[in-house]
Structures are given as C-alpha cells and as structure tokens.
Amino acid sequence: MQTKKKGLFIEIIIPEKWADMSIETLLKDYWKVPKKLMHEWRMSKDVLVNGLAIPWNTTLPKDAKLLLPVYKSNPTSIEATYMDLSVLYEDDHLLIINKPAGLETHPSKPNQTDTLLNGVAYHLLLEGHDGELRHIHRLDQDTTGAIIFSKHALAGAILQRMLEERRIKRSYKALVHGKVLKKKGTISASIGRDRHHATRRRVSPSGQHAVTHYKVLQYDSKKDLTLIECSLDTGRTHQIRVHLSHLGHPLAGDTLYGGKPIFHRQALHAYQIKLTHPITEEPLVIHAPFIDNKNVFSE
Structure with a gap:
C-alpha cells in the first residue's frame, strides 16, 4: 500500500482490492474507524478523493488519491521530555521503541514526566508532530524490549483492535x-x-x-x-x-x-514483535536486541 504524509493529511493510493468500495465502507467496515473519529471527519468534510470532498457512498476508483486528515486530531496532552531513545522502527503511522529497564511505559500519577511515553512525545515533537499519541501495549518498569506507539488516531484504533484480536504477536x-x-x-x-x-x-x-x-x-x-x-x-x-x-x-x-x-x-x-502494518498492510517482524545482556542475558 502506498502512503505519503502531506501536511495534516495522509495520502493513500487506492489499491485494486479497495476499488469498488465506498469511503463509508472503507472507514466503517474495513478499518472499523471509531464512531467519534468518523463523525469528526464527516462534519469537517476533510476526507478528499483526488482533492475533492465527495459523498461517502461514492465508489473509490483504483489508483485514486485518498486524503485522510489523520493529524488534525486533538493535540497530545503528554508533556514532552528529552530521552535518548532506541528506535527499532518508525514511519508516518507508528513507532516501535526498545524500552530500557527502570522506565515506566506511561504516566501513572498526575504531572509525571519521566516515562517512555513522555520521551516518545519529545521525539515526535522534534518531527513537528504534536497530534494524538498512544501506547498500544505496555511493559513493566523493569522489563526491557519492544513497545508499539501509534502516531495518529486511525493507526491507534486499528492497532488496538489487532491487539485485542491477538493479531500482534509478542x-x-x-x-x-x-x-x-x-x-x-x-x-x-x-x-x-x-x-x-x-x-x-x-x-x-x-x-x-x-x-x-x-x-x-x-x-x-x-x-x-x-x-x-x-x-x-x-x-x-x-x-x-x-x-x-x-x-x-x-x-x-x-x-x-x-x-x-x-x-x-x-x-x-x-525481543520480537510480529504484525501486519495497520495502514500499508505489509508484514513487519521487529527484533529488539538485548539492552543489558552482559548483566542479565547471555546470547
């Protein structure tokens, strides 16, 4: 699946298997986009096909350019904190980090700013991204390894459903x-x-x-x-x-x-995450090398 970030939008070239689907079918049935997000996009008329806001029951032609306003969601409320992160995988939709020991995945108390989620917020802020940010799963404070974060609400919703359906193998x-x-x-x-x-x-x-x-x-x-x-x-x-x-x-x-x-x-x-990419649908196998293997693990 071909995608490209364009400002606050993601451009997707409609593949053959989506041809003859409507916008409504793609969002509601294929991706199962949350109702609140679908309502926001419908009201804003920001879902575009070849640059035009067309009725959502219109059939999508193959190779058409679909624009989705994925970065127009509410800004993240997570305070950004600088950290030296080990990035295992990153694209416009998701980020996979190799978490060190001694770091919580996300804030567990008010005003906490020293978690991995705070570090990811800083990393994305440097890229000019201050939209919705979500950790898809978590690891205990002293467990190391791969954690997935989504960069926008659409990817986050799909990944969360994939996790619930056991389609993300950890x-x-x-x-x-x-x-x-x-x-x-x-x-x-x-x-x-x-x-x-x-x-x-x-x-x-x-x-x-x-x-x-x-x-x-x-x-x-x-x-x-x-x-x-x-x-x-x-x-x-x-x-x-x-x-x-x-x-x-x-x-x-x-x-x-x-x-x-x-x-x-x-x-x-x-040490490993296997999944199908939530947007491009390419298979991903991500390996997280041991961070402190000299003290704990021996390969």
Missing part, C-alpha cells in the same frame, strides 16, 4: 531459576490481584483468563538457570512473572515473585 525471552524439564508447554491459569500486596498479582480462579506459551531454549547447569521463550494469548499485568512463578520457576531477579536477587531486575525481555 515474544519474550526470560531467565528462570531451576531446570525446566518440559521442553515446551502452556500455562493456562487465571490471574487476579493479591489482596495482601498492593502491586502483586497471583493465580486465582476468580481472576482474569490468562494463557502463556513457553519453550525451553537452553539450560545453564552451573548457574541453574533456564533460558526460555514465551508468547502470550492474553496480556494481563505481570502475566509471565506470575505464571512462571506458579510453574515453580520464578524469573531470576524477580524478588516480588520468588526470584533470587542475582540481577538488578527481573530477567525478562520483549
């Missing part, structure tokens, strides 16, 4: 205590809050459904640590940490869930 590497005997397996155990601890979660029949798949990569007999790969069907808070602790193999360094403090943080890294 893979993690983790070091756990002990020798994991099963080479691969699935942990299906609901997760809820621990009423005895403000931040801790626990396996609970009354909690939220949670499924983690794992595969053993290697075992270090000297350190009694197993390197495993994990993927998630669900995205519950602390899911991998809770599930592996429940399995009897807590993450190394994860003292909250029974790990020994042999590292300065829990040994968990989101």
Whole structure:
C-alpha cells in the first residue's frame, strides 16, 4: 500500500482490492474507524478523493488519491521530555521503541514526566508532530524490549483492535531459576490481584483468563538457570512473572515473585514483535536486541 504524509493529511493510493468500495465502507467496515473519529471527519468534510470532498457512498476508483486528515486530531496532552531513545522502527503511522529497564511505559500519577511515553512525545515533537499519541501495549518498569506507539488516531484504533484480536504477536525471552524439564508447554491459569500486596498479582480462579506459551531454549547447569521463550494469548499485568512463578520457576531477579536477587531486575525481555502494518498492510517482524545482556542475558 502506498502512503505519503502531506501536511495534516495522509495520502493513500487506492489499491485494486479497495476499488469498488465506498469511503463509508472503507472507514466503517474495513478499518472499523471509531464512531467519534468518523463523525469528526464527516462534519469537517476533510476526507478528499483526488482533492475533492465527495459523498461517502461514492465508489473509490483504483489508483485514486485518498486524503485522510489523520493529524488534525486533538493535540497530545503528554508533556514532552528529552530521552535518548532506541528506535527499532518508525514511519508516518507508528513507532516501535526498545524500552530500557527502570522506565515506566506511561504516566501513572498526575504531572509525571519521566516515562517512555513522555520521551516518545519529545521525539515526535522534534518531527513537528504534536497530534494524538498512544501506547498500544505496555511493559513493566523493569522489563526491557519492544513497545508499539501509534502516531495518529486511525493507526491507534486499528492497532488496538489487532491487539485485542491477538493479531500482534509478542515474544519474550526470560531467565528462570531451576531446570525446566518440559521442553515446551502452556500455562493456562487465571490471574487476579493479591489482596495482601498492593502491586502483586497471583493465580486465582476468580481472576482474569490468562494463557502463556513457553519453550525451553537452553539450560545453564552451573548457574541453574533456564533460558526460555514465551508468547502470550492474553496480556494481563505481570502475566509471565506470575505464571512462571506458579510453574515453580520464578524469573531470576524477580524478588516480588520468588526470584533470587542475582540481577538488578527481573530477567525478562520483549525481543520480537510480529504484525501486519495497520495502514500499508505489509508484514513487519521487529527484533529488539538485548539492552543489558552482559548483566542479565547471555546470547
């Protein structure tokens, strides 16, 4: 799919598979654009085809130039803070960052300005972008790896739906205590809050459904640590940490869930994201290299 940023608009060349769709069908049925955003665009008459505002039931001809006012959304309320970011992927629609340890994904209290979202806001401000900014998922403060951010509301809405439909595949590497005997397996155990601890979660029949798949990569007999790969069907808070602790193999360094403090943080890294681009529809496979592998991971 060919796209190009033009001021406050994105220009998309209509591909053959969209020919004979109307603007209404494309936005409402194909992209499932949120009603509020569709209403804004309909009222502003800013959706243009070959430079003209045409009725939304008009058929889109192949190779026509569709202009969408994606950057006319409300400005972000996130305060920009300078950070030295590791950018894994970036285009006009989304940004993928390799998050370091010790950094929250987004503000969790009023006036907080030291999170990754604040750093991304600064990065985009340097590009002249001050529109809607959204983190599509999150990582714990001391977990490293790839996080997706959207640059406009349309990409954000599509990515959020893709995440809910499990069409964004996130893979993690983790070091756990002990020798994991099963080479691969699935942990299906609901997760809820621990009423005895403000931040801790626990396996609970009354909690939220949670499924983690794992595969053993290697075992270090000297350190009694197993390197495993994990993927998630669900995205519950602390899911991998809770599930592996429940399995009897807590993450190394994860003292909250029974790990020994042999590292300065829990040994968990989101090393790969696979998805179909929300706008161009090209397949993306993004790898996040270990940030502090000398201290935590060994490749």
